Amino acid sequence: MTTSRSHFAADLIVTGSVSGPGRLQIDGRVDGEVSVGALAVGARGSLIGTVTAEQAEVAGSVTGSLRAASVTVAPEGFLSGVVEYERLGVAAGGRFEAECRPTAVPALQNGGSGSAARTARPLRARLVAG
Template identity: 35%
Template sequence: MVGNSTFSVIGADVVITGNISAKVDLHIDGRVEGDISCASLVQGESSAIHGAVVAETARLAGTVTGSIDARELVITASARVTGDISYETITIEQGGHVDGQCRHKSNAGHAAASALGNGTSGEDRPALLIAN
């Protein structure tokens, strides 16, 4: 990273063994054997990630083996994901492959359950609350 750059690139010829934690956006064309935590992730088609991914936004085009936690997630047609996914918004292009469970992150359900205001533990609250 040079100066005030807010974007880092891991080239196609680079293999990283270990976890990556960055406050900047990452573009990965190489191979990562470890977990990734960053602001925004863009993965190239020839890239491979073997580990968990945590990012505000992620655009995946290569292979990911591991869990993904992203607020906004795009899985392109060339992507192959094996692992569980947690997201707020998701786009899976035709041809994109996901082998794992997808879970929507929603605070609305927790807020609605808290609005019941009965002062008891979460175990007594309904798992699903439907409001008109």
């Protein structure tokens, strides 16, 4: 089984909705809604909007809402907004300013939000690892 890969280059600005089952690498800017199997926001990339993914790696910046089974913020990454996750990691130097909502339901199986997915009360956190 081959997973498709897409790449938004540094000079690309996308406004609107992007969806697909594969991996998306963002090195440019996206304003809107992203629903993919795996998301990687590169060090120079930015995303403002709503994200649903099984896996999300943030080396650039993401602002808005992010729902993923696995979320990783890299040393140079910045994540701000509302984050629903099963597993969350913030590397030393990474910035994380978000309302945290741990969930036991995988991101794409529930199709978005819903109180049934939440296993804990939301927590507001501001963390600069390092």
